[in-house]
Amino acid sequence: MVGSGLSTQAGASVAALAFPVLGPVGVVAVRQWVAAVVLLSAGRPRLRSFTAAQWRPVLGLAVVFAVMNMALYTAIDRIGLGLAVTLEFLGPLTVVLSSSRRRIDLVCALAASxxxxVLARPRPSTDYFGIGLALLAAVCWGCYILLNRTVGERLPGLQGSAAAAAVSGLLYVPVGTVVLWLHRPTAGALLCALAAGVLSSAVPFLADLLALRRVPASFFGIFMSVNPVFAALIGMLVLDQHLGWASWSAVAVIVTANAVAVGTAGDRSREKTDGHKAHC
Incomplete structure (x- = not known):
């Protein structure tokens, strides 16, 4: 789980190194192509057998993939890795809190808000557009979670995710080709973009698959909350992006709120299951 989190954020920091040459659009295009190759190899979807009911959530997931990564990488370029990833984590937190009426979840929501x-406090240097893009990435992540459930119910294994990654990669073919033509990639920039695709797609995919065989899903969800901390630390070490004490405090609050919400949601689900078994 540590390897997955570090690889994801290291991939984002390596991607940022290629921004001056390729821009976020060019880097995202390369990343989407790498993700498509990886997931197609792993999922091997039988595209011709998909029904219309199966294609609808897959296409929605493909659009979410495309918009989420573009919004996140552009936000990283504007406001830094740590803040962008922290704001993006509001997406899964909102999904967890939206179906709850417990007091502890209300406290988590108020704390995160x-x-x-604090993160978006008005200052002369505040980049509201970058913050808005990070929040758009958060919305997309929330939609990704909801759509992924539907895709998982309608398609076996990884076929749905693989098909969505393939469609998302195709969506980036025209725009990626134009961007790479206008901004001729250097060998170093192209290597960074490819490395970002591997580190942020292939490595986390394999690591998460292995981790979920060994730890409960609820604990895995709690541990994912440390990703904003990893992002802030890697942003500081690799990209020289330093956060102030107020921003670090806000990151800590969002991480804690996410961990508490996910952890207690898992406890609540187990309580319901145990209660149902006792009743039966």
């Missing part, structure tokens, strides 16, 4: 205000 206050932390966002």
């Amino acid at each position: 206050a932390a966002v205000v």
